[in-house]
Amino acid sequence: MAYSVEEEEGPKCSFSIYLAEGDALAKQGDYVKAIKAYSIALEIQPEDQNCLVARSKCHLKLGDADSALKDAESSLKDTTEFVKGLFQKAEALYAMGDFEFALVHYHRGNKLRPELSEFRLGIQKAREAIDNSIGNPNTVKLTSKGDLSYFYKYLDEKAGKKGKPTARKKPAARAPFSTAAASEKNNTKSLAGDKTVKQLLGELYEDREYLEKLLNDSLFSGGAAKQTDTTIKGLVSNGINYLDSRLDFWRQQQPLYSRKKKKIDLGNRNRIIKGIGNDPTNYVLRNLDDIDAALADGKPSDSLQLARACLKKVKGIDNLPNKKEFIANLHSSIGCALLEMGNLDAALSEHKEDLNISNTIKSEEGKARALDNIGRTYARKSDYSEAVKYWEQRIPMHKTVLEAAWLYHELGRCCLELGKFQEASNYGEQSLDSATQASDDNWQINSSVLIAQAEVKLSNDEKALENFNRALDIAKILDDKAVQDAITKAVQDVNYRIAENLSAQNSTSQET
Numbered sequence: 001m002a003y004s005v006e007e008e009e010g011p012k013c014s015f016s017i018y019l020a021e022g023d024a025l026a027k028q029g030d031y032v033k034a035i036k037a038y039s040i041a042l043e044i045q046p047e048d049q050n051c052l053v054a055r056s057k058c059h060l061k062l063g064d065a066d067s068a069l070k071d072a073e074s075s076l077k078d079t080t081e082f083v084k085g086l087f088q089k090a091e092a093l094y095a096m097g098d099f100e101f102a103l104v105h106y107h108r109g110n111k112l113r114p115e116l117s118e119f120r121l122g123i124q125k126a127r128e129a130i131d132n133s134i135g136n137p138n139t140v141k142l143t144s145k146g147d148l149s150y151f152y153k154y155l156d157e158k159a160g161k162k163g164k165p166t167a168r169k170k171p172a173a174r175a176p177f178s179t180a181a182a183s184e185k186n187n188t189k190s191l192a193g194d195k196t197v198k199q200l201l202g203e204l205y206e207d208r209e210y211l212e213k214l215l216n217d218s219l220f221s222g223g224a225a226k227q228t229d230t231t232i233k234g235l236v237s238n239g240i241n242y243l244d245s246r247l248d249f250w251r252q253q254q255p256l257y258s259r260k261k262k263k264i265d266l267g268n269r270n271r272i273i274k275g276i277g278n279d280p281t282n283y284v285l286r287n288l289d290d291i292d293a294a295l296a297d298g299k300p301s302d303s304l305q306l307a308r309a310c311l312k313k314v315k316g317i318d319n320l321p322n323k324k325e326f327i328a329n330l331h332s333s334i335g336c337a338l339l340e341m342g343n344l345d346a347a348l349s350e351h352k353e354d355l356n357i358s359n360t361i362k363s364e365e366g367k368a369r370a371l372d373n374i375g376r377t378y379a380r381k382s383d384y385s386e387a388v389k390y391w392e393q394r395i396p397m398h399k400t401v402l403e404a405a406w407l408y409h410e411l412g413r414c415c416l417e418l419g420k421f422q423e424a425s426n427y428g429e430q431s432l433d434s435a436t437q438a439s440d441d442n443w444q445i446n447s448s449v450l451i452a453q454a455e456v457k458l459s460n461d462e463k464a465l466e467n468f469n470r471a472l473d474i475a476k477i478l479d480d481k482a483v484q485d486a487i488t489k490a491v492q493d494v495n496y497r498i499a500e501n502l503s504a505q506n507s508t509s510q511e512t
Helices: 003-009 015-027 031-044 051-062 065-075 084-094 099-113 117-134 149-158 182-188 195-201 204-213 229-255 254-261 268-276 280-298 300-315 323-340 342-358 364-380 384-397 400-418 421-438 441-457 461-478 481-511
Strands: none
Touching: 015 031, 015 051, 015 461, 031 051, 051 065, 051 084, 065 084, 084 099, 084 117, 099 117, 117 280, 117 364, 149 461, 254 400, 280 300, 300 323, 323 342, 342 364, 364 400, 384 400, 400 421, 400 441, 400 461, 421 441, 441 461, 441 481, 461 481
């Protein structure tokens, strides 16, 4: 596709084609061309939220966090509850090293969609990055280094001393970071043997060692160096400075890939549980993060063990604010872990306990959480009537249109299983309406397929075909081959039924 021609004459194709091309290029890792395709698509529909988020992701892959942030913020211009945009903004802020604001946006997303593990992991990694940046307050030791002239002046005045205050040593001025002279001076210290640095730099560790040796090479020393040598020396110094600056960043944030490989040390965690310290609230919150992280990492047994140990400890804390709310949360965590492990009856008992406590303390958030999980558990038990009973109580409590899309879809699936096909179709329509408002393609596919399946059971083949084709069009835009194949087969089946019905009608009319 000749982008230069299109940039001069304007877009020649539809928005969906350019969007689909951008998605395909992004999947191939060609982010530069993907950005061009998304940019042309945005010329046609400048405020499309999904396209802005997609381009933001490409910018982030190329290391352009500023552009990624701008696109993410543009996707949130009309609504701050667009979950994809909210997550992308948090990711961009995190990449820029703005961990505090990233944490705020991860929390906002988690409040809107608590079932998504991405926001929980985001909260965890942002907190770790902040801790690594500023350190634990309990471990900070104050020293007398630095400029204390104001402090000493205050002490002199307090002691009643008059006249010229005692002279204090002025701190040395910091050399500019970008100068070659500063680079040469700062880079003489070798990094060899520093295991932490080696782990953080990874494959780049050897590159930094090579650059350091090159900088200290005798060819670059002395005053007889040529202009070319000086230029090379400056480039080498800038390279070392860049690696050092990235080293500081990586040391702060602990990259996600290294955190995923880190196993939870249950022995160490049990030792932590024993020591609550002076801040029981912070203790419980940190344990809840660990419990959620273990479950999100596919380790429900670890999550269960941590949650039970924490619950036992929390029940013995007298000075804990919102104690009952925390206990309800822990029962919910235990129930979710048991559900993942397939222990459905025990999970149901824990979620009902969560509901009882939440009703007692009048916590709407806790009640909504419990109703969600009870419905999920009954659905897993194939007890769809009970699932509908609890999920219908949840309907007035939804906070976002995307949450409503999920809830109506689940209710529709249960009605379909119960043979209540008209109700299933009605819930599917409500789910589709909510998913369209949220601009969520995946839920539009799910709800369209649900409507189509219900209409097939009601023998409304034309309406079923209409909804299958809508889902198929969206799947083509998303380039989801598996979904396309499944829906194509369903469309063929419906077309075959329509042809059979027409044939039967023709035969009947000929006989008469």
